Amino acid sequence: MKTCLVVDDSRVIRKVARRILEDLSFHVEEAGDGSEALNFCRGNMPDAILLDWNMPVMNGIDFLRQLRKDPGGDRPVVVFCTTENDISAIAQAIESGANEYIMKPFDSEIVQSKFAEVGLVVPA
Amino acid sequence: MKPADFDFISSMVRERSGLVLSADKTYLVESRLAPIARKDGFGSIDDLISAIRIRRDARLIEAVVDAMTTNETFFFRDKTPFDIFEQTILPDLVARKRGGTIKIWCAAASTGQEPYSLAMIADSLGPKLGGCRLEILGTDISERCLEKAKAGIYTQFEVQRGLPVQMLLKYFKKDGDSWKIDDRLKASIRFRTMNLLDDFRALGRFDVIFCRNVLIYFDMPTKKMVLERMAQQVDGPGYLLLGAAETVMGVTDAFKPVAGSRGLYVQDPAKIGAKAAA
Numbered sequence: 324m325k326t327c328l329v330v331d332d333s334r335v336i337r338k339v340a341r342r343i344l345e346d347l348s349f350h351v352e353e354a355g356d357g358s359e360a361l362n363f364c365r366g367n368m369p370d371a372i373l374l375d376w377n378m379p380v381m382n383g384i385d386f387l388r389q390l391r392k393d394p395g396g397d398r399p400v401v402v403f404c405t406t407e408n409d410i411s412a413i414a415q416a417i418e419s420g421a422n423e424y425i426m427k428p429f430d431s432e433i434v435q436s437k438f439a440e441v442g443l444v445v446p447a
Numbered sequence: 448m449k450p451a452d453f454d455f456i457s458s459m460v461r462e463r464s465g466l467v468l469s470a471d472k473t474y475l476v477e478s479r480l481a482p483i484a485r486k487d488g489f490g491s492i493d494d495l496i497s498a499i500r501i502r503r504d505a506r507l508i509e510a511v512v513d514a515m516t517t518n519e520t521f522f523f524r525d526k527t528p529f530d531i532f533e534q535t536i537l538p539d540l541v542a543r544k545r546g547g548t549i550k551i552w553c554a555a556a557s558t559g560q561e562p563y564s565l566a567m568i569a570d571s572l573g574p575k576l577g578g579c580r581l582e583i584l585g586t587d588i589s590e591r592c593l594e595k596a597k598a599g600i601y602t603q604f605e606v607q608r609g610l611p612v613q614m615l616l617k618y619f620k621k622d623g624d625s626w627k628i629d630d631r632l633k634a635s636i637r638f639r640t641m642n643l644l645d646d647f648r649a650l651g652r653f654d655v656i657f658c659r660n661v662l663i664y665f666d667m668p669t670k671k672m673v674l675e676r677m678a679q680q681v682d683g684p685g686y687l688l689l690g691a692a693e694t695v696m697g698v699t700d701a702f703k704p705v706a707g708s709r710g711l712y713v714q715d716p717a718k719i720g721a722k723a724a725a
Contacts, residue, residue: 408603410621413612424612426603433607440611446526 325443326350326367330360330383331375331404336427340373340404343431347444357381361389368395371443373434374421376405376412384419391420400441404429448477452496456480459499459508460515464588465644465669468515479514483507513589517664520557522610523564528659528688531708533568536686537576540654546578552650552680554643554658556585559596559636560605561657566632567618584650586641593638599628643673652682659710660690667698674699678714687712 327349329340341351352369354360358381360372372390376383383403390396403416404425413424423437439446456476457468468476477492484495487507499507523529540549553562562585569581587593606615606626619626641647643661656677662670677687678701687702689695689710695702702712 408621410616414616417612417616424615426607429607433604436608437612 324348324350325370326352327371327373327443328352328354328360328363328369328399329373330354330357330378330386331373332356332378333375336375336404340434343434344373346431347435347438357383357386357389360386361393364390364396364399365393369399371438372399372401373404373425374401376403376407376416384416387416387419387421400443402437402441448473448492452493455500456496456511460512463508463512463644464516464642465665465673466512466515467664467666476515480511483510483514509590513591516589517660518557518589518592519660520560521605521608522560522614524560524609525659525691526609527691528657528710529564529568531688531711532565532655533572535705535708535711536655537569537572541575541577541579544577544579544654549579549581549655550651550653551581551583551655551657552653553583553585554641554656554677555661556587556596556638557589557592558601559585559593559599559638560601560609561585561659562596562636562638563599563618563628563632564609565657566635567614569635570618570632581635583636584653585636585638586647586650587638588640588642590640593640597638599633600625601628602626644669647676647680650680652680653685654682655686655688656681657688659688660693662689662693670698675701678702681714684714684716687714 327344329337329344329351331337331340332355337353344351352363354363356378374383374387383405387401400422401420402423402425403421404427406427408426416424422441425433425437435444438444453470453473453476460466460468480492480495484492487495489495489498498504499511551565556562562583565583566581569576585596600622602625606619618629618632658677662673665673674695689712691710695712696704700715703715705711705713
């Protein structure tokens with residue numbers, strides 16, 4: 324079973340994402356900000372990360388840049404999941420090492436479509 | 448909905464679009480007619496149907512037929528046909544055309560995602576096209592859908608279904624809450640209304656026809672008629688792509704399946720020639 328780390332400061336979003344990802348047969352772990360997520364990854368690198376942008380302590384983009392420098396940090400497939408929907412934000416995320424990008428609001432269909440795009444699940 | 452009304456609507460829809468509505472679709476018909484009845488100020492679906500019976504109002508009839516067609520689509524839908532287009536069809540045509548024009552017909556273009564997906568593939572191939580240019584025609588029975596296709600403007604939800612984010616960055620511009628497709632891609636596609644039951648010879652000839660998820664709604668004689676007329680419109684040998692649940696097998700021998708490429712068929716010139724000679 325693949326592990327997906329859901330990084331979002333909203334408990335509600337984490338809960339929604341968890342339900343969708345568990346339906347896609349992922350084992351789900353949660354982190355409330357980038358710093359917590361980094362600690363988690365340093366102990367146990369997940370297969371996939373669903374990553375919010377704006378969070379307290381450490382935001383998503385700073386987390387991602389740090390992760391990609393860490394040993395083994397190039398391995399997880401990172402899918403941003405954020406309300407940031409400007410072209411420049413999306414481009415910045417991709418340049419920083421994100422594999423895919425979800426603009427909130429999202430639903431299970433979008434998550435499945437994007438995860439299929441990066442080979443994490445089989446297409447619907 | 449009374450059985451007589453269902454029969455009236457289903458035969459009207461079938462006559463005009465080829466779409467077959469079996470009696471178990473009563474609920475579907477009701478749920479799709481209700482918004483039309485409401486919008487046009489009818490008290491009920493029954494009133495709407497009576498009005499159509501009496502007045503034969505062309506606009507109402509068109510609205511009903513339009514409402515019964517399924518317009519479900521998204522960018523790179525089912526993925527496989529697009530991989531086949533990129534890896535099998537285009538290399539063959541590029542070799543055959545030597546810098547000429549590759550003509551593609553999307554026969555059920557709906558809101559445009561399929562032709563735009565093809566245009567994105569062709570554009571990203573760049574020099575591999577060997578100087579060939581693509582000319583894409585998108586047709587659909589629904590004028591409402593084609594309006595959207597022509598505008599090339601999609602919601603945030605639509606650009607997240609099937610479209611890789613790199614393609615979004617490369618080929619779309621943000622326009623308020625919507626996403627607008629690149630003008631360069633739009634320039635390679637024409638859209639026009641076309642009912643597949645009508646004579647489509649005037650559309651010209653094509654190298655590839657995409658006709659996905661349309662035939663499943665037709666009865667056997669209609670499927671055969673449409674496929675055999677399509678076989679006359681492709682140059683050779685031309686390609687046909689059908690939806691995952693569709694086949695030419697047992698319908699016509701004007702096209703034959705291409706081994707190893709699911710949903711891909713190629714015109715059988717022997718059969719076409721034999722028919723023409725007969």
